[in-house]
Amino acid sequence: MALSAAEVLAGLAEIVTDETGIATDAIALDKSFTDDLDIDSISMMTIVVNAEDKFDVKIPDDEVKNLLTVGDAVNYITKAQG
Amino acid sequence: MAKLIQSTPVAFSKIYSLGAARGDLTVTNDEIAGPINSSDEWITQRTGIVTRMRASKDRSLMDMAVEASNEAIKKAGISPSEIEAVIFSTITHPYQTPSAAALLAELVGANPAPAFDISAACAGYCYGIAQADSLVRSGVAKYVLVVGGEKLTDFIDPTDRSISFLLGDGAGAAIVGPSDSPGISKSVWGSDGSKWEAVGMTGSLLDFRDGTGAWPTLVQEGQTVFRWAVWEMVKVAKQALEAAGIKADELDAIVMHQANERIIDEMAKQLALPEHVVVAKDIKTSGNTSAASIPLAMHALLEQGQIKSGDLALQIGFGAGLAFGAQVVVVP
Numbered sequence: 001m002a003l004s005a006a007e008v009l010a011g012l013a014e015i016v017t018d019e020t021g022i023a024t025d026a027i028a029l030d031k032s033f034t035d036d037l038d039i040d041s042i043s044m045m046t047i048v049v050n051a052e053d054k055f056d057v058k059i060p061d062d063e064v065k066n067l068l069t070v071g072d073a074v075n076y077i078t079k080a081q082g
Numbered sequence: 083m084a085k086l087i088q089s090t091p092v093a094f095s096k097i098y099s100l101g102a103a104r105g106d107l108t109v110t111n112d113e114i115a116g117p118i119n120s121s122d123e124w125i126t127q128r129t130g131i132v133t134r135m136r137a138s139k140d141r142s143l144m145d146m147a148v149e150a151s152n153e154a155i156k157k158a159g160i161s162p163s164e165i166e167a168v169i170f171s172t173i174t175h176p177y178q179t180p181s182a183a184a185l186l187a188e189l190v191g192a193n194p195a196p197a198f199d200i201s202a203a204c205a206g207y208c209y210g211i212a213q214a215d216s217l218v219r220s221g222v223a224k225y226v227l228v229v230g231g232e233k234l235t236d237f238i239d240p241t242d243r244s245i246s247f248l249l250g251d252g253a254g255a256a257i258v259g260p261s262d263s264p265g266i267s268k269s270v271w272g273s274d275g276s277k278w279e280a281v282g283m284t285g286s287l288l289d290f291r292d293g294t295g296a297w298p299t300l301v302q303e304g305q306t307v308f309r310w311a312v313w314e315m316v317k318v319a320k321q322a323l324e325a326a327g328i329k330a331d332e333l334d335a336i337v338m339h340q341a342n343e344r345i346i347d348e349m350a351k352q353l354a355l356p357e358h359v360v361v362a363k364d365i366k367t368s369g370n371t372s373a374a375s376i377p378l379a380m381h382a383l384l385e386q387g388q389i390k391s392g393d394l395a396l397q398i399g400f401g402a403g404l405a406f407g408a409q410v411v412v413v414p
Contacts, residue, residue, distance in 0.1 A: 040128060042344045045305045049313055061306045 002081040008055065008074045015050045016070075019043050029071035037070075057081055089221035096265020097211070097414045098160070098225075098257040101153030102381035103146040104368060105137035105235075105251035114247050117240040125247060130343020134250035134369025136235050143174055143233040144185060146253035150377075151190045151227055157414075158225070158257035162191035165257075166223035169213055170199045171206025171230045171373040173402070174237060182231075192227060203281070204339045204401025205271070206230050206373030207254065211397075212269035212407055214258035225259040230373030237283070239299040245281070246300060248342065250369030254377020256414075264412075267326030270318055271407035280306045281402040307404075311345045315400050316352040318408050322396060326410035331356045334393035335383060335413070339400055340365035340375035360388050372401065380413065389413050 003011070013027040022037055033039040039047070044067075048059050051073070057080035059067075067073045110133050111122040125131060137146065147170065155162050168190075170183035183197035202209040207230030214226035231253030238246035258266070281302040289295030315338075323330060336359055338346050343365055350361050364379035371378060376397050383389045391413055398408035 041305055042128060042308055042342075045308050046312075046348060049309060061303070061309065064305060 003055070003078070005074055005078045008077050009070070011054055012051060012070065012073060012077070015047050015054060019046050019050070027070055029069065029074060031070045032068055033070070034068075051077060055081060091221050092219055092260045094261040094264045095215045095218040095258055096261035096263075097411055098259050099154045099157035099414050100377055100381045100384065101150040101155075101157065101255040102378050103149035103153075103253045104378065105135035105146075106141050107136045107138055108133050109136050109250075114240065118243045118247055120243070120247070128342075128344065129248055130346075130363070130366055131248060131369055132366050134248070135252060135367070136369075137233050137251040141251075143172065143176075143231055143251075143253070144182065144189065146233070146251065147182070147186050147229050147231040147255070148189050150231065150253040150255035151186060151229055154227070154255040154257050155190060158259070160225055160257065160259070165190075165192040165195050165225050165227050167214070167217050167226040168192055168195050168197040169210045169226060169228045170197070171202060171210045171228070172199060172232055173201055173203050173206070173372060174232045174234055175199060176236065186229065187227075190227070202373070202399075202401075202405045202407070203403060204341065204372045204375065205399035205403065205405040205407045207376045208269065208397060208399040208407030208409060209271060209405070211256065211258065211266060211409060211411070212271055214256075215266040215269065215409075218258055218260055225257055227255065227257055229253055229255045230375075230377055232372040232374050234300065234372060237299050239284070242299060242301060244304055245302045248370040249300070250371045252368060252371040252374040252378050254374045254381060256377055266412075267322065267328070267410040269407055269409045270322040270325055273406070274310075274404045277306065277310065277404045279303075280310070280404060308342075308345060310404060311341060311400055312348045312352065315398060315406060316349055318400075318406055319349070319353055319396060319398050322398065322408035322410060328394060328410050330354070330359070332394060333359050333396055333410070335360040335362065335380075335389045335395040337362040337376050337380045337383070337395050337397045339398065340368065340379055341370050341401070373399075384413065
């Protein structure tokens, strides 16, 4: 059963909080991983791998650079679940 | 009919001793931050590196290899003439041929031992230990000198933000020989050439000769390598423990290739290592020294009294190739 975008956001926020300590409610769709959340490339990869595990999707390395905002990641994961 | 004689195997092998030599220059983050438009804080936060040890122009790869080897030979209590193979893992020997190992054998007094180089980058030392273990247990060689050594600074670009700022110079040496009890577990090793371009050089020497490329320097796709180094190498580490019949809580130390403290920390987290397992962090002061990093890190832990002879350590190397190698060893 595919998760809704809201459910993916909630799950992704937990992963980001676990990696960075950023409060879950600060992790919104319009936030940029680098500019707003100050997440570096290594933390981003940790988040990506944990998201792959949690949502049972594949996020290729080449795709990671396109995931600029939390919303980009939520959209990608939501579609990839299909 | 003539009867062929094959070598007589021995049951076990072990590492007898280690030797270490580092670059003679302590290079701070501030000294290298300018050309990459960075800062001490940025580098420390992303890599854990505070300083790296680099070799000055007058200190060659061979100088460091000889120094490390002589220490290992002395600590093993053997004569260099008893060494029956010399294996030199390096990617920075500046000659296509002859091998660095042949000259090293001559310089340490091991001539006429068979001598050859291994090109397995940051996995090179573990590849060397795997080969030495096989040579000793098969009875082909009694004592083997294994060296992982690099002068990486001959192949860096100060403006490169992918890998150059991580790198240091050094050499680590080990003497492997026969043992009454198991000292080196079955190696788990391999390669993945589908990621051949993930870490390597900016071009070939032919490009440089033909004027179509600059002097080749090291470069990597950081995120690809990070993902592989942590999550694929966790699997390899677990396979190595299983092959050794050792549980994670029976380890005294883990000595990973000192690539980046973030890789080390994430891998340690994924392996759920108990508190008592010492995690080598020589990278903080030595930087990433490729094939030298594992023996240098284990040597440092011994010198600092964080581990002792007889302890069990998982060592795992991984890097360009991509190539990886791991084994559990009894600390000499």
